[in-house]
Amino acid sequence: MQKIPSIGIVSLGCAKNLVDTQRLTSLLVARGYQIKDEYDSCDLIIVNTCGFIAPAIKESLEAIGVALEHSQKVIVMGCLGSNDKLILQNYPNVLAVYGPGMRASVMRGVIKAIGEPPQDAVQRVNPSGILLTPPHYAYVKVAEGCRHRCSFCIIPKLRGPLRSRSVDHIYAECSDLVKNGVKELLVIAQDSSDYGIDLKEKSSIYDLCLKLSELKRWIRVHYVYPSAAADSLVELMADRKIVPYIDVPLQHAHPDVLKAMRRPGNIEKTLKTIERWREICPDIAIRSTFIAGFPGETDEQFNFLLDFLKEAKLDRVGCFAYSDVEGAAANSIEPSVPFDVRQDRVARLMELQEQISYAKLQQRIGKSYEIIVDSVTDEHVAIGRSMYESPDIDGQIFIEDARGIRAGDIVKAIITQADAHDMNAMLPSKYNQTTIPFARV
Secondary structure (H helix, E strand, O other), X not given: OOOOOEEEEEEOOOHHHHHHHHHHHHHHHHHOOXXXXXXXXXXXXXXXXXXXXXXXXXHHHHHHHHHHHHOOOEEEEEHHHHOHHHHHHXXXXXXXXXXXXXXXXXXXXXXHHHOOOOHHHOOOOOOOOOOOOOOOEEEEEOEEOOOOOOOOOOHHHHHOOOEEOOHHHHHHHHHHHHHOOOOEEEEEOOOHHHOOOOOOOOOOHHHHHHHHHHHOOEEEXXXXXXXXXXXXHHHHHHOOOOOOEEEOOOEOOOHHHHHHHOOOOOHHHHHHHHHHHHHHOOOOEEEEEEEEOOOOOOHHHHHHHHHHHHHHOOOEEEEEEOOOOOOOHHHHOOOOOOHHHHHHHHHHHHHHHHHHHHHHHHOOOOOEEEEEEEEEOOOOOXXXXXXXXXXXXXXXXXXXXXXXXXXXXXXXXXXXXXXXXOEEEEOHHHOOOOOOOOOOO
């Protein structure tokens, strides 16, 4: 009997990269390859890399090194793959290096390296493909590439211009996901608010989400520029067509820094927009990300950002210390901010945001929420999220004494305790307004 080739795959970076890994995995399984978790028993290892910021590059290079410790046959793909010189300089023994969007080339490289499986190993894969997330939620990439030219980013160089998928194509994928048990659809793109503007038959993120709402599942939208498109999404949230959660990467608040970043720079308008969103949908959860220590950022400009956070009172915030990205225009901006200053600013920003988040989460104590359960421990603690938290990046809700509840269930629970990130909850049948100590599981 012919041996079935086995492959190990590691996916690094953002959810958009995870979708690329899922698509490749689906293709490999459909062709008959075995996908294994243990590297030692694999004939080939594929590393799907991230190359956006310095820590991600370091992590990707380390992952390639680990793969080579277990196999002489390693293929590198993804964003860092566009810098093949760097990879081959560090690891000249890798079999091949491919940039993003080169799935067909990767498949040819796999066949060349380890051959094709026998015909009787071919498998049927659902039209929506294989998920690498828990089976109850899925990321849906609605567009590739980006039309913006932010000075700190090279995504347009790596992944090309905006290319939206058709509404019909996306709806068919989501319908199949729902058919196979998915309860939460996370819409992602480099800039989801741009979705559809490049299509011959013009569409919009509003049109797409309104169509997806027919599936009666949680629809969550990530990576939205503050724009008219974002306003339209908030209207859908108010009508409960999609979950009341929006992820808007503002990056900074000071107009001079935003100008240097080549980002929208009217922060007063942004504050008024946030106020308007809360008037339209009072329970909206607003998440954003910021860069601290951007080249040229002064103490005054950073303090301006802190003042903005105090006024905006965002629900969830992430912050990254600026790092040069090879090929990005921001690299040439002077003066650079010392590394230790960048790290200190990140710490100060997150300390402030923890105070804001803590105050907001305290307001949720005693209130009941629908919670989607991501996992259940052996101690019968269900770990999940409400509509106001996204997986992996936001806090979690821990439901104690959750016997009989399984991952993927959506249950009602009452919040009993909270810190700056996570919450404890009880099922209504067990809730008696007794204060219990907060304990992160």
